[in-house]
Amino acid sequence: xxxxxxxxxxxxxxxxxxxxxxxxxxxxxxxxxxxxxxxxxxxxxxxxxxxxxxxxxxxxxxxxxxxxxxxxxxxxxxxxxxxxxxxxxxxxxxxxxxxxxxxxxxxxxxxxxxxxxxxxxxxxxxxxxxxxxxxxxxxxxxxxxxxxxxxxxxxxxxxxxxxxxxxxxxxxxxxxxxxxxxxxxxxxxxxxxxxxxxxxxxxxxxxxxxxxxxxxxxxxxxxxxxxxxxxxxxxx
Numbered sequence: 147x148x149x150x151x152x153x154x155x156x157x158x159x160x161x162x163x164x165x166x167x168x169x170x171x172x173x174x175x176x177x178x179x180x181x182x183x184x185x186x187x188x189x190x191x192x193x194x195x196x197x198x199x200x201x202x203x204x205x206x207x208x209x210x211x212x213x214x215x216x217x218x219x220x221x222x223x224x225x226x227x228x229x230x231x232x233x234x235x236x237x238x239x240x241x242x243x244x245x246x247x248x249x250x251x252x253x254x255x256x257x258x259x260x261x262x263x264x265x266x267x268x269x270x271x272x273x274x275x276x277x278x279x280x281x282x283x284x285x286x287x288x289x290x291x292x293x294x295x296x297x298x299x300x301x302x303x304x305x306x307x308x309x310x311x312x313x314x315x316x317x318x319x320x321x322x323x324x325x326x327x328x329x330x331x332x333x334x335x336x337x338x339x340x341x342x343x344x345x346x347x348x349x350x351x352x353x354x355x356x357x358x359x360x361x362x363x364x365x366x367x368x369x370x371x372x373x374x375x376x377x378x379x380x381x382x
Contacts, residue, residue: 196311196322202365203304204326206267208333209358210297212350213274215338219347220277227283235290242294243301250302259307260369262299267362270296271355278351 217235221227253262273293280286308322337357341350 199311199365199369200308200322200326202361203308204329205333205361206300206358207304207326207330209354210300211330211334212337212354216347216351225280225283225286231283238290239294242291243298246295246298247302250299259303260366263303264362264366266296266299267358271359274351274355278348
């Protein structure tokens with residue numbers, strides 16, 4: 147059975163679990179709205195304090211997507227690996243991400259979201275740089291731990307970070323999360339296209355590392371004061 151057949155079977159199993167396990171009475175009795183008109187919502191999104199942080203978060207998410215695009219190409223073309231190595235590495239990274247995601251709330255008791263995002267992005271940039279510099283799978287396996295650690299925090303913290311941009315309006319905050327995730331795919335495609343146009347797959351990984359690190363530093367600098375005040379308020 148080929149890869150597509152296995153994927154199809156797994157998808158059918160997941161669909162069956164969702165259909166059979168979904169609560170029958172999950173529809174809320176009353177739906178609340180934000181009260182913000184569509185054009186007014188767009189104007190709020192266009193403000194500097196919201197638009198720039200959302201775009202920077204989208205870049206960080208896009209860099210994570212870039213890894214998925216590059217891993218298989220690098221493993222097969224640069225590292226002398228096989229398809230099974232791609233699956234094992236991706237699965238190992240995901241295995242590391244799970245406890246990291248669960249421990250995010252504990253870490254955030256002692257450090258702000260912007261600081262944790264900066265630290266995680268530095269580690270992730272190092273992972274991408276190492277991925278582009280590696281010459282064999284023996285070297286790549288060592289990158290599994292930093293990849294899972296940093297990606298786990300980035301994927302978890304960005305969700306709350308974006309929602310905190312509008313803490314008193316959960317509807318708009320949830321919409322911003324969708325905007326960030328949608329835009330991340332555009333950033334990923336732009337970085338991948340630019341990198342492969344001017345360099346090779348390794349160079350694209352290095353480009354992604356640089357862009358992600360720059361975005362994380364700018365995000366930290368423009369939001370650190372807001373993060374400090376929010377943390378002080380929560381402690382009081």
